[in-house]
Amino acid sequence: MTPLLRQVLSQIDGPDPRVNEVVAALVSHLHAFVEETRPTPEEWLAGLAFLVETGKMCTPDRDEFILLSDMLGLTSAVDDVNNAGPANMTPSSVEGPFHSPAPERKLGDWISTGPERERGVPTVVHGRVLDCDGTPLAGAVVDLWQANDTGLYDTQDDSQDTGNLRGLFTTDADGLYWFRTIRPSSYPVPTDGTGGTLLRAIGRHPMRPAHLHYRVTAGGHRPLITHVFLAGDPYLESDAAYAVKEELVREPRPGAGEWGMDGPYEEIEFDVRLVPLGWTEERANPA
Ligand SMILES: [Fe+2]
Numbered sequence: 001m002t003p004l005l006r007q008v009l010s011q012i013d014g015p016d017p018r019v020n021e022v023v024a025a026l027v028s029h030l031h032a033f034v035e036e037t038r039p040t041p042e043e044w045l046a047g048l049a050f051l052v053e054t055g056k057m058c059t060p061d062r063d064e065f066i067l068l069s070d071m072l073g074l075t076s077a078v079d080d081v082n083n084a085g086p087a088n089m090t091p092s093s094v095e096g097p098f099h100s101p102a103p104e105r106k107l108g109d110w111i112s113t114g115p116e117r118e119r120g121v122p123t124v125v126h127g128r129v130l131d132c133d134g135t136p137l138a139g140a141v142v143d144l145w146q147a148n149d150t151g152l153y154d155t156q157d158d159s160q161d162t163g164n165l166r167g168l169f170t171t172d173a174d175g176l177y178w179f180r181t182i183r184p185s186s187y188p189v190p191t192d193g194t195g196g197t198l199l200r201a202i203g204r205h206p207m208r209p210a211h212l213h214y215r216v217t218a219g220g221h222r223p224l225i226t227h228v229f230l231a232g233d234p235y236l237e238s239d240a241a242y243a244v245k246e247e248l249v250r251e252p253r254p255g256a257g258e259w260g261m262d263g264p265y266e267e268i269e270f271d272v273r274l275v276p277l278g279w280t281e282e283r284a285n286p287a
Contacts, residue, residue, distance in 0.1 A: 005031045050194055057193040061155070066097055067195040071204075073242040085222075085275040086132045086284060093227040093243045096213060098153040102143055102166035108260065110180045111144060111167040114160050120149040120182025122265035124255055125228075128175040129216060129272045136175025137274065140218035143168050144179065146211070151187025171218075178259070183252065183266060184210045186233055189240050199240070206240050209233035214272065221274035228270045 001009075008027055012020050039047070057064035069075045075094045083092040105111065112120065129140035145166045147153050154160040169177045188206040191199060199206050211227040229236060229244055231251040236244050255265035 002031065002035075050197070053197075054194040062190070062193075063097060064193045064195055067189060067193070068198065070094060070096070070241040070243075071189070071195055071198060076242045083222075084281060085279060088273055089132050089275050090224060090226060090271075090273045091245045091247050092225055093245060093248060094241055095215070095225045096241065096243075098147075098155060099143075099145060099213065099215065100155055100166070101163075102145060102168045103163040105167040105169055105179065107169060107172060107176070107178055108180065109167065109169075111146075111165050112148075112180070112182045114148070114164045116148040116150075116160075116165075116182055122255075122261060122263070123181050123183045123252065123268060124178060124257065124259040124261060124265060125181060125212065125268045125270065126176065126178035126257075126259070127270040127272060129171045129177065129218060129274065130175055131221065132273050132275060136171075136173075137218040137221070138171055138173045138175060140171040140175065140177075140216060140221075140272075140274075141168060142171065142177045142272070143215040143217075145213045146181065146184040147187050149182055149185050151185050180259070180261070181212075184212055184230070186210045186235050204240070205235075205238065207235045207238075208240050209235035209244060211243075212268075214270075216272050216274065218274055220277055222277055222279070224272065224274055226272075228268065230268070 005028065008031070009024050012024050014020055054064045054068060066075070079092055079094055110117065129137045129142065131137060145153065148157070148160065148165055152160070154162055154164045154166065165181065167179055169179060171177050186207050186209050189195065189208060191206050196206065210230045210233050213227055215223065215225045217223045227243055227248055229249045231249050236249065250268050250270055252266040252268050255261055255267045257267060259267070
């Protein structure tokens with residue numbers, strides 16, 4: 001440790017021990033970063049100006065810092081350290097910036113209510129919400145959102161009605177949920193801000209693989225925010241938000257069930273296993 005860093009750390013003595021801990025760790029890592037990369041004063045100021053520009057991009061509807069956090073894998077890293085659970089739980093994944101209140105819908109309803117329904121691949125999505133021991137969870141609430149076939153959410157696209165491609169479903173006595181939609185498509189994250197500047201600077205594409213977002217809640221269980229991804233997507237290995245986990249990838253199959261569909265369609269099956277409240281590694285594996 002340099003004398004300078006030792007001096008900075010010695011001055012951290014606020015009333016909240018957690019704040020002291022976090023600031024001390026951040027300062028230590030930043031000093032190590034400066035030691036390692038040896039930025040010139042001009043480079044350091046350029047870095048600060050980049051953060052100022054990032055702040056200027058932020059509005060109530062857009063948070064460029066969250067985008068940067070996603071693009072650097074940091075949102076996923078925070079998600080990972082907060083969502084340990086049994087081996088068979090459904091893994092969590094980042095929420096992303098496009099959640100908004102969804103209309104309540106009945107099991108089997110279409111969540112696609114706009115013209116994209118004529119253009120897209122008709123798709124039935126179904127599965128069960130279960131406890132990690134396999135018990136079906138009746139009355140669980142499944143909150144869904146997805147982009148349309150051109151990769152836009154209703155909140156980004158004036159041509160879509162509010163609530164299009166969103167839905168709030170309640171599972172039946174067997175824990176089943178199902179709905180009809182169109183196949184989601186891959187899409188680019190916004191690139192007109194500092195997030196885009198960063199991506200171009202490091203030679204990285206802005207694409208996210210096709211996915212549906214899930215937020216699942218049930219009494220007595222830890223709420224789960226996750227994605228389901230479609231197998232075969234060219235961006236699964238290089239998601240701009242680093243949110244893909246192998247257990248969340250599903251192969252769309254040719255539709256075959258009794259889902260009331262006319263004509264050909266695809267089927268995606270995705271069971272969700274929730275972690276009971278109070279689960280800890282120590283309780284699950286007592287020494
Ligand atoms: Fe998304």
